[in-house]
Each structure stands twice: as structure tokens, then as C-alpha cells.
Amino acid sequence: KNNWEIVRKDETGILTTFGTIRYNRTYFKPKAGGKRKYLVDELVGLKPHDRVSADVVINVVDEAIDSTYRKGGEVAGYLDEISKQAVMNKIHNLKIIEPELKVDKKRDVKILYVEADEDHVSLQRQGDEKDNQSKTAMPKLVYVHEGIDPERSSKTRTRLKNIKYFGGMYKESEDLWLEVMEYIDKQYNLDSIETIYLSGDGASWIKTGLDWIPKSKFVLDNYHLKKYMITATAHLNDEDIYQELKDALDWPDKDMVKEVFKKILKLTDSETKKKAVRDARRYILNNWHGIEIKAEKRDEIVGCSAEGHVSHVFSNRLSSRPKGWSQIGVAKMSKLIIYKKNGGKIYDLVMAQKLREMETSKHELQDELVKEVRKLSESRYANSWNSNLTVFTLGKKTGLFNELRSVAGIR
Missing domain, CATH: 1.20.120 (Four Helix Bundle (Hemerythrin (Met), subunit A))
Structure with a gap:
């Protein structure tokens, strides 16, 4: 009441996996000037334009990776669904960060295998493009393994041992090979390795890997x-x-x-x-x-199974069915596919991004508050307000609390 006044009350809703929850919220404006806010949304961690909860986003992204944007929207909630466009926007705005590799002890192997290939994905044509041929994006795929795993292989299917995937859209192939080399360096004892066989179709970007990976020799698949x-x-x-x-x-x-x-x-x-x-x-x-x-x-x-891996990893989702992708769509989806193939959980990805956004919002709020206090402390009426400001009298004793009191001249 000391700092905010009511503008109006609105009804809104948020989609969850159990359907849409509807609630009333009050729109406030700060008495000292600044941005108007729905304080209840800020309290529970909802951004101004959030219309779906984190659990829905997790379900949507998980399903869209394996099937389509439309099916991703259908599994959004038990009672409601969201549009293909909304699903696409959620994926486009998702920041995909591979979890940090934790290695207790580096592995000793004599032979290591690196295999590489790329997919060919049709892009959407713009309205002013008159040529009949659609543009093509080529997401790259590289995977590292230790050879055939006899314990997990069968007569009908060969399994690779300790496989790790890399890939996506790269402007420079050197960036991809740098990721691969960093993984090999962290995971394996390079002194124990005699040879790293780099297999592929002989494309120039694949042979570039020979310059980055020590003890490597090229093998034509x-x-x-x-x-x-x-x-x-x-x-x-x-x-x-x-x-x-x-x-x-x-x-x-x-x-x-x-x-x-x-x-x-x-x-x-x-x-x-x-x-x-x-x-x-x-x-x-x-x-x-x-x-x-x-x-x-x-x-x-x-033997090299890169062609089969590209088909299984990328083509099933990106190129086997007739569709046109955007550049950002191919980039995001290929990264998400790689993330899941490496055992990543979409839950962890979505929640990590939400926590980062909340942390950023928290710092912005703190910066805004510090600026406000500095402005007030410079006025001739500073003594009339500093003793009544709630944050100074009842605030939690944090670093921000001490900084605000210092700025305001309170000891």
C-alpha cells in the first residue's frame, strides 16, 4: 500500500497439463513511477506474456522432437491444446546447452572411432523466390565411439560402445571439431590412444577434422x-x-x-x-x-555407419517427410535431437532456462531499486522517506539490503 496503487483487476488463464487454470489478478502501478505490473504473476514466476506453464512446455518440446509441431501442441494438456505456431515459438526461444561432462577418471583405449556425415533438409522458400529448387540446409552429425559393443549387440543389430553425439548447424566446421576434440581430451587419456579413425564420405568439412584430432587417419566409408x-x-x-x-x-x-x-x-x-x-x-x-x-x-x-546414423538421428524428423523448415527451426531442432540422443532430459533444459530468466529478472529488479534509492538520496527530502521505506526497516539482511542502506546514508 505504501508503494503501489491499483489500476484494475483482470481475469486471465494459464494452460497446464491438467487444463487451463483461470484466476483474477490485480494490475498495479508504482507510486514513485516506473513499470506497471501484475504482482501476483511476478510472485509465482510468470513472465508478462506467459500463457502456458513449464510442465506444458516440457511436454510440447519432448513430443515435437519425436513427431511434429502439431502433435506437440495436441499433448500440451489433457483438455486443451496449443497451436503449431506457439509450439514452434517455444522451440525457437529455447536455449540448448549441453550438460557439463563430468569425468572421474580418463579412459584408456588404443583405438577410437569418429564418424561424420550430414543431412539435407529442405528450407521454406520466400515469396519472391521464383526458382523451382528449394534451398537446402545441411545439419552436420559427428559421433565418437570405442567400436562395437559385443555385450549389447545382436545378430540383427550392432551397438556401438560409449557413443557420444555432436552436431547441428555450424557456420564454420572448425567449431564442431573443437567440440569433438574437447570431449575426446576430457574423456580419454590421449597418450594411451594409438589411432583415431575418422570415417565419412570425404567431404572437405569432414577431412578438416584431421587437422583438429591428433593421431587421426581418414577412412572412406x-x-x-x-x-x-x-x-x-x-x-x-x-x-x-x-x-x-x-x-x-x-x-x-x-x-x-x-x-x-x-x-x-x-x-x-x-x-x-x-x-x-x-x-x-x-x-x-x-x-x-x-x-x-x-x-x-x-x-x-x-566399418562406418554414418549414413544410417544420419537417417536414424536427423532424417526421421527433418528430411524424410515433405516439409519446409526455417533456418532457425533446423538449427534448434537438430540441437534438440542431439541433446536427447546424448541422454539429456527436456525437463532439465526447460527448468534451467526458467531459473536463468528468474535470476536475470532478479538482478534487473535489484539494479532498478538501487537506481531509485540513489535518485531519492540526492533529493533534499531524503530524511523524510528513508526511515519509512519498508526495505530499510524490515528487509532481509542481504547484500542488497546493506547496499541500499549505504546508498541512502543509513548506518
Whole structure:
């Protein structure tokens, strides 16, 4: 009553998992000037435009990661749902921070595996874009593991040991590799590692990892190698020529590979097909070291499943169904997917952000109060108010309490 006066009373509501709770709240304005507020909302930690509770946000985000924005809105509450747009806004505004890695003792391993690939996600086209081809975003995926886990694997499914995921949208691939390297350095004793095999399709951003990860060697994954072998030979419909190319690569013999490609080009009539054959030859020869090492270190290399991981981790949600994403939507969703794959809980993510916002609001309120007291202390009527201000007489003895009394000249 000393500091606030009533402006009006309003009815409002907040959506919870049990339905919408409706309540009356009073709108106040400060007598000394400043922002008007619903004090009851501030008391329970609601921001001015909050219309859903934290438990709803957790349910919405959790469901939207696995299915769609629409289904995320449907599971918002038992009696009500929220719109796709509202679900999207919640995800776009969510700050995704990976939990800090806690390691009691670094692990000793001889061989470590790093595999990488990217997804291709269609972006929404703007109204003034007349071209038929939609733009594409390429979220990157990298995962680190210690090889096949025999205890958890079965005849139908292979499991990887101590797998850790990284990925999302990166302007610079170096930022991604820095994350990977920091994890390896924290988790493993680098002196015990003999080799780190970096597997992928040979893209330049993947090979950049060789500069960041010590003791690393590039391995070309079988999926892309076989893809280019088929591209080079499928039009001839000749199993012998395919086998000849395969034998040359399995050996591996670079000169023999070149001779097989000469033979293929002689048998190819179409200029379009010849170009495809030359592209396949260029790809294979440019990644020759990645092919050669598989024959040299056959027993150590477990094979690359990056293509399958991209499909399982990213494509199911981002690119397998016809949809158009925004840049921020792809960035946020890919990060959320990685967060969950690493065992992160959406509850922890949402509540951590809420606590950070409350802490920020608390500091802003304290700064505002200090400014107000300083302003009042400079006036000639300071003595008439400082003894009546509640915070000075009944306030909790905190750092802020002592600072305010000091500013006001009270000892």
C-alpha cells in the first residue's frame, strides 16, 4: 500500500497439463513511477506474456522432437491444446546447452572411432523466390565411439560402445571439431590412444577434422564407395566389369583401378554417362588414402555407419517427410535431437532456462531499486522517506539490503 496503487483487476488463464487454470489478478502501478505490473504473476514466476506453464512446455518440446509441431501442441494438456505456431515459438526461444561432462577418471583405449556425415533438409522458400529448387540446409552429425559393443549387440543389430553425439548447424566446421576434440581430451587419456579413425564420405568439412584430432587417419566409408562403383558400372549391365573394379579396390591397386576405368569409358557411348564415370573415378582417386587404409588396417576398422546414423538421428524428423523448415527451426531442432540422443532430459533444459530468466529478472529488479534509492538520496527530502521505506526497516539482511542502506546514508 505504501508503494503501489491499483489500476484494475483482470481475469486471465494459464494452460497446464491438467487444463487451463483461470484466476483474477490485480494490475498495479508504482507510486514513485516506473513499470506497471501484475504482482501476483511476478510472485509465482510468470513472465508478462506467459500463457502456458513449464510442465506444458516440457511436454510440447519432448513430443515435437519425436513427431511434429502439431502433435506437440495436441499433448500440451489433457483438455486443451496449443497451436503449431506457439509450439514452434517455444522451440525457437529455447536455449540448448549441453550438460557439463563430468569425468572421474580418463579412459584408456588404443583405438577410437569418429564418424561424420550430414543431412539435407529442405528450407521454406520466400515469396519472391521464383526458382523451382528449394534451398537446402545441411545439419552436420559427428559421433565418437570405442567400436562395437559385443555385450549389447545382436545378430540383427550392432551397438556401438560409449557413443557420444555432436552436431547441428555450424557456420564454420572448425567449431564442431573443437567440440569433438574437447570431449575426446576430457574423456580419454590421449597418450594411451594409438589411432583415431575418422570415417565419412570425404567431404572437405569432414577431412578438416584431421587437422583438429591428433593421431587421426581418414577412412572412406563403404556406403559412398559402393555408390560410386555402381554409378561407374550400372549402365553397362556387366557383372564382370563391376567385379573387376571391386577386386582392384579390395586389393587395393591404384594402377589397376585406372585401367578398369579406361575400359569402362571405352564401353560407354553416352556423353552423360561418360561424365558420370569420370566423376566416379575422380571421387575414388581423390579419396585413395581412405580406401588404402582399409586394406592395411582391416582388423582395426569396424566399418562406418554414418549414413544410417544420419537417417536414424536427423532424417526421421527433418528430411524424410515433405516439409519446409526455417533456418532457425533446423538449427534448434537438430540441437534438440542431439541433446536427447546424448541422454539429456527436456525437463532439465526447460527448468534451467526458467531459473536463468528468474535470476536475470532478479538482478534487473535489484539494479532498478538501487537506481531509485540513489535518485531519492540526492533529493533534499531524503530524511523524510528513508526511515519509512519498508526495505530499510524490515528487509532481509542481504547484500542488497546493506547496499541500499549505504546508498541512502543509513548506518
